[in-house]
Amino acid sequence: MTDSQEPAIEEIKEKMKTVKHKILVLSGKGGVGKSTFSAHLAHGLAEDENTQIALLDIDICGPSIPKIMGLEGEQVHQSGSGWSPVYVEDNLGVMSVGFLLSSPDDAVIWRGPKKNGMIKQFLRDVDWGEVDYLIVDTPPGTSDEHLSVVQYLATARIDGAVLITTPQEVSLQDVRKEINFCRKVKLPIIGVVENMSGFICPKCKKESQIFPPTTGGAELMCQDLEVPLLGRVPLDPLIGKNCDKGQSFFTDAPDSPATLAYRSIIQRIQEFCDLRQSKEENLINS
Amino acid sequence: MEAAAEPGNLAGIRHIILVLSGKGGVGKSTISTELALALRHAGKKVGILDVDLCGPSIPRMFGAQGKAVHQCDRGWAPVFLDREQSISLMSVGFLLEKPDEAVVWRGPKKNALIKQFVSDVAWGELDYLVVDTPPGTSDEHMAAIEALRAYQPLGALVVTTPQAVSVGDVRRELTFCRKTGLRVMGVVENMSGFTCPHCKECTSVFSRGGGEELARLAGVPFLGSVPLDPELMRSLEEGHDFIREFPGSPTFTALISIAQKILDATPACLP
Numbered sequence: 364m365t366d367s368q369e370p371a372i373e374e375i376k377e378k379m380k381t382v383k384h385k386i387l388v389l390s391g392k393g394g395v396g397k398s399t400f401s402a403h404l405a406h407g408l409a410e411d412e413n414t415q416i417a418l419l420d421i422d423i424c425g426p427s428i429p430k431i432m433g434l435e436g437e438q439v440h441q442s443g444s445g446w447s448p449v450y451v452e453d454n455l456g457v458m459s460v461g462f463l464l465s466s467p468d469d470a471v472i473w474r475g476p477k478k479n480g481m482i483k484q485f486l487r488d489v490d491w492g493e494v495d496y497l498i499v500d501t502p503p504g505t506s507d508e509h510l511s512v513v514q515y516l517a518t519a520r521i522d523g524a525v526l527i528t529t530p531q532e533v534s535l536q537d538v539r540k541e542i543n544f545c546r547k548v549k550l551p552i553i554g555v556v557e558n559m560s561g562f563i564c565p566k567c568k569k570e571s572q573i574f575p576p577t578t579g580g581a582e583l584m585c586q587d588l589e590v591p592l593l594g595r596v597p598l599d600p601l602i603g604k605n606c607d608k609g610q611s612f613f614t615d616a617p618d619s620p621a622t623l624a625y626r627s628i629i630q631r632i633q634e635f636c637d638l639r640q641s642k643e644e645n646l647i648n649s
Numbered sequence: 650m651e652a653a654a655e656p657g658n659l660a661g662i663r664h665i666i667l668v669l670s671g672k673g674g675v676g677k678s679t680i681s682t683e684l685a686l687a688l689r690h691a692g693k694k695v696g697i698l699d700v701d702l703c704g705p706s707i708p709r710m711f712g713a714q715g716k717a718v719h720q721c722d723r724g725w726a727p728v729f730l731d732r733e734q735s736i737s738l739m740s741v742g743f744l745l746e747k748p749d750e751a752v753v754w755r756g757p758k759k760n761a762l763i764k765q766f767v768s769d770v771a772w773g774e775l776d777y778l779v780v781d782t783p784p785g786t787s788d789e790h791m792a793a794i795e796a797l798r799a800y801q802p803l804g805a806l807v808v809t810t811p812q813a814v815s816v817g818d819v820r821r822e823l824t825f826c827r828k829t830g831l832r833v834m835g836v837v838e839n840m841s842g843f844t845c846p847h848c849k850e851c852t853s854v855f856s857r858g859g860g861e862e863l864a865r866l867a868g869v870p871f872l873g874s875v876p877l878d879p880e881l882m883r884s885l886e887e888g889h890d891f892i893r894e895f896p897g898s899p900t901f902t903a904l905i906s907i908a909q910k911i912l913d914a915t916p917a918c919l920p
Contacts, residue, residue, distance in 0.1 A: 391751070392704060393784040394674010398814070424785035425672055425818040467817060470671075470824035472786045475756030503673040503784055504703035505751040506759070532886045533678075537704040540751035547753070567848035573877055577886040603856045607813035 372518055375486045379519035382417070382494040384636045386553065387512065387524040391541030392534040393503035395527045396558040396596075398427040399606055401500035404525075405432075406611040407629040408496050409455040417448065417494045419485055420459035421512055422502035423471050423478045429461035433609025437462055445490035458489050475507035482511045496636070503537075505544045513548045522636050523551035525593065528584075529559045530576035535584050542588055553635045554591035556628055557581035562598040563620070573598060594628040596621050658724055659767070661774040662696070664915055665802040667793070667831065671822030672815045673784035675808045676839035678706040679885060680875070680907075681781035684806070686892040687908035689736050693776035696727060699740035700763050700793050701783035702752050708742040712888020718743045723771035739770045756788035763789055767796035784818075786825040794829050803915060804832035806872070809860050810840045816859040823867045834872070834914055836864040837907055841874035844899070851876075872910050875903040 379385070388401045398420070405418040420428035429435050429449075437449045439462045448456030460471060460481060473481075491497065502508055513521070524545050528538040538555070545552050557580060562573050576582075585592040599621040605612040613622050659665075668681045678701070685695045699707040708714045711730045718739070719726045727737035741752065741762065754762075772778065780797070783789055794802075805826055809819040819836070826833050838860025844851045854877065864871035878900040884891035895901050 392674060394672065394810075424787055425821070427814050427817065430814055430817050468820050468824050470786050470821040470828065472791070472825055472828065474788050474791070478787070505753045506703055507755050507788075510753060510755065531882060533706050533709060536706075536709065536748065539749040540703070543749055544751040544753055547751070562843065562852075562854065564845040564848060564850055565852060566850040567845060569845065569847040571843075571846055571879065573843055573854070573879055574882055575879055575886070577883060598854055600852055600854050600856075603812050603814075603854065607856050 371483050375515050376518045382497045385497045385521045387499045389524050390527045391537035395529045397527050398500050401498050402431040414495045416455045417491045417497045418457045420500045421482050423460050426459045426461035428459045431606045445488045478507050479511040486515050523553035525553050526555045528581050529574050530580040531574045532578040552590050554593035555581050556593050557595040559598045560595035593631050594624050596624045659800045662778045663776050665778045667780045667805045669805050670808045672818035675810045677808050678781050680808050681779050682710045683904045685779050695736050696772050696775045696778045697738045698780045702741045702759050705740045705742035707740050710885045724769035759788050760792040763792040764796050804834035808837050810855045811859040812856040816863045833869045835870035837872050838874040841876050843877040873903050873907045
């Protein structure tokens with residue numbers, strides 16, 4: 364850690380005092396559904412109007428969250444207390460580099476140090492207010508962005524990481540690396556979600572495996588590496604459609620097996636966070 | 650392993666193609682692999698350079714994981730993927746001692762390795778070098794383009810899926826190509842529909858239409874749509890040659906058509 368990062372870490376720790384739970388959504392592999400999952404985790408948690416949710420998109424090169432949340436074209440405003448997030452609902456605020464770009468064609472062609480600077484600003488300068496859950500959507504890989512977010516939040520305590528994969532080995536081999544990264548940087552792992560897990564034909568209702576789990580899928584990987592499998596989400600063409608429209612898939616398809624899978628996974632994440640919180644409170648009180 | 654090797658190692662390569670996206674998981678490595686196999690089937694000598702340092706997928710797609718890289722007098726010898734030595738590969742995957750270990754490097758270290766990969770691999774004579782890249786528009790891409798610039802790449806193949814979320818990222822990649830002076834050979838739309846093996850109904854699993862629309866907006870050629878085929882997934886997982894083994898698949902037809910367009914767009918070389 365360089366000297367220039369030190370004050371920022373303290374400032375971020377102060378800022379994060381009003382944020383109860385922090386969850387990182389990681390993968391290692393691109394295109395497995397991190398942003399889709401992050402957005403729907405946010406939507407799911409925000410259904411409780413008494414819960415304040417914050418969604419932070421630190422994918423600097425490929426910021427998908429504005430589109431998925433129906434916030435394309437929105438701009439960020441500054442106030443005395445910092446940058447204001449863009450609100451989807453009263454209790455769901457979003458921040459992304461996407462809001463800082465003036466055109467959908469603008470490319471963010473930044474090297475590592477500049478990306479790190481942006482992430483620092485997002486964590487230090489956004490006025491999130493009182494938040495129950497901060498969800499951080501990350502880009503694929505194990506690089507600058509991931510190191511930075513873990514370093515900057517090191518003293519602010521991250522509840523844990525949710526890792527997203529698809530059933531194929533080409534994804535799993537990257538996710539294993541991500542699990543190792545989490546262990547190296549001592550980031551607790553909440554569990555793994557296997558996305559795109561089977562497809563039900565809308566016409567004949569028969570199931571196919573578009574992405575066959577040739578090496579045992581997430582289930583075997585989780586057993587081998589002793590991490591929880593939070594659930595499997597099947598492919599539903601309505602998910603893609605709703606993301607393109609910037610709407611919550613839960614509203615459009617409340618009875619879809621994918622919706623039910625998501626809800627069960629979200630519940631397990633909440634349970635993990637609550638358990639961690641009560642463990643800490645017991646430690647403080649003992 | 651320095652300047653003495655530099656001019657020699659890429660001089661024998663006729664055409665360099667970069668496969669880019671901007672969006673992760675759209676099938677860059679898949680398209681790189683299948684394009685290389687299709688070009689090989691057309692009688693070309695092909696090399697693949699995998700500069701995805703965090704997620705090097707290509708070795709597994711050829712069943713070459715765990716192979717060792719050897720040094721020769723001109724630099725690193727690429728791994729040959731067939732007995733005829735018509736297709737070769739270099740990937741950071743070969744340099745990792747433990748395949749599950751994450752390469753957690755910041756930009757400058759990644760840049761240094763990519764420079765080495767570009768200049769120090771003894772490719773020999775190749776008709777095509779296909780360069781597979783990681784998602785994004787960052788250090789690796791800039792390093793690769795800077796290192797390859799002197800060898801005048803033929804251009805970039807830009808891969809997307811049909812959804813707006815992919816297209817949104819890929820638009821930025823097209824800007825990146827413009828800004829760095831990299832010619833875009835065309836857009837490939839991957840994962841373009843799935844045909845149910847039971848009832849033959851085709852479903853747009855990942856939305857539809859994005860690839861053609863993107864190509865039209867950006868004024869670049871649309872090279873084709875590649876439908877989803879679980880046999881392709883399986884081939885990639887198990888390191889088999891899908892082009893050789895599934896000539897009846899609509900995905901095969903799409904891939905061969907794209908390779909043919911690349912061949913047609915390649916200027917004839919003086920012998």
